Amino acid sequence: MKYTPWFIRAIVILLIIIVALTSCNKDKDENKITIGEVTRSVFYAPEYVAVAQGFFEEQGLEVDIQTTAGGDKTMAALLAGSVDIALVGAETSIYVYQQGAEDPVINFAQLTQTDGTFLFARNPDGEFNWDQLKQSTFLGQRKGGMPQMAGEFTLKKHGIDPQNDLELIQNVDFANIASAFASGTGDYVQLFEPQASIFEKEGRGKVVASFGTESGHLPYTVFMTKQSYINDNKAIVQKFTNGLHKAQAWVDSHTAEEIAEVIKPYFKDIDPAILVSSVNRYKEQGTYATDPIIDEDEWNNLLDVMSAAGELKQRVDSQTIVDNSYAEQAASTK
Incomplete structure (x- = not known):
């Protein structure tokens, strides 16, 4: 490996x-x-x-x-x-x-x-299903860090190949992830609190799942x-x-x-x-x-x-x- x-x-x-x-x-x-x-x-x-x-x-x-x-x-x-x-x-x-x-x-x-991150959807459509991520653009975290590893672990658990079933963006610095999403990058993003709640209040989308719950x-x-x-x-x-x-x-x-x-x-x-x-x-x-x-x-x-x-x-x-x-x-x- x-x-x-x-x-x-x-x-x-x-x-x-x-x-x-x-x-x-x-x-x-x-x-x-x-x-x-x-x-x-x-x-x-x-x-x-x-x-x-x-x-x-x-x-x-x-x-x-x-x-x-x-x-x-x-x-x-x-x-x-x-x-x-x-x-x-x-x-x-x-x-x-x-x-x-x-x-x-x-x-x-x-x-x-x-894990402390949540899956945030820009345009949540009805009841959430993990298959909705397929063919989407996912603004993830840095490769090798726990947020990204727990995120990929969860995606694979739900039958999603992070490298092939979606467009995975991993070249944005941790400090700039929220601003990148706010500027229009990604259909989904992995966010910590309080950023997730702030974005919900601003009407930028909603939390649809918890990586903490999913990854154990x-x-x-x-x-x-x-x-x-x-x-x-x-x-x-x-x-x-x-x-x-x-x-x-x-x-x-x-x-x-x-x-x-x-x-x-x-x-x-x-x-x-x-x-x-x-x-x-x-x-x-x-x-x-x-x-x-x-x-x-x-x-x-x-x-x-x-x-x-x-x-x-x-x-x-x-x-x-x-x-x-x-x-x-x-x-x-x-």
């Missing part, structure tokens, strides 16, 4: 840039943690709740969140040491491991357990860090995971309206009603993990999705780059 090396090439280039920019800043307070998140999204609501509700602060941690747009940039920042912990798709840790990294990236706490549970976005960081900061990693789990329990037990109110400072330009509907859509389909443990079934489903996309060199045992000890400890603490 052919493996696409774009991800590693991008990381090498970005590493050179990041190391140059950060080489002069070596001093660090061990209780300060910098998170690099792959994007700013309602999809990551428990992360913002953990900060806003003081759950990390209760653990004696000062947490700073930086948005490092794109999986390659986020991983490069982690490997270069400009962030301590990355919030990104678990597939990125597999790509790095398969390149023989001496200091592997370890997944230690899961945030979301489903998997460690879609995970907090991960280098093995060397864990070795040197075991107590910090545990405290971080404890705070995260408390936020997960809070999100699970509160309404979309209450969650939206707490995370509102992170989405100042979003209509409060849109924020509520976006959170509710994710809560209804069980997107937010209720504990940080990455279980074996979820991991194997991730490998199946990657294999179906032709992006997996070989199956990687979860115990190789997953350390659930911190998550299990956090989940056992009331």
Whole structure:
């Protein structure tokens, strides 16, 4: 099976840039943690709740969140040491491991357990059927990223060959996908919230299906860090995971309206009603993990999705780059 090396090439280039920019800043307070998140999204609501509700602060941690747009940039920042912990798709840790990294990236706490994208139709026609996508133009996500792989996995499950049964567009940067669709590109598009709700309100079409529901549970976005960081900061990693789990329990037990109110400072330009509907859509389909443990079934489903996309060199045992000890400890603490 052919493996696409774009991800590693991008990381090498970005590493050179990041190391140059950060080489002069070596001093660090061990209780300060910098998170690099792959994007700013309602999809990551428990992360913002953990900060806003003081759950990390209760653990004696000062947490700073930086948005490092794109999986390659986020991983490069982690490997270069400009962030301590990355919030990104678990597939990125597999790509790095398969390149023989001496200091592997370890997944230690899961945030979301489903895909976060929705199938958005420009001209929905009656009751939706997946066959409607055949011969259409589909504005997808970047090749090798989890949104695109989960999308292709779902299409194949419904008997659609992404390469032959539709016109698949994959050359639009993540940040420009919504604007490309708004300008007229594609009959269907794969969108995260709140963009899907915004487009519905603007009358650009409607959500007709959920890739999260269709592709099943998997460690879609995970907090991960280098093995060397864990070795040197075991107590910090545990405290971080404890705070995260408390936020997960809070999100699970509160309404979309209450969650939206707490995370509102992170989405100042979003209509409060849109924020509520976006959170509710994710809560209804069980997107937010209720504990940080990455279980074996979820991991194997991730490998199946990657294999179906032709992006997996070989199956990687979860115990190789997953350390659930911190998550299990956090989940056992009331």
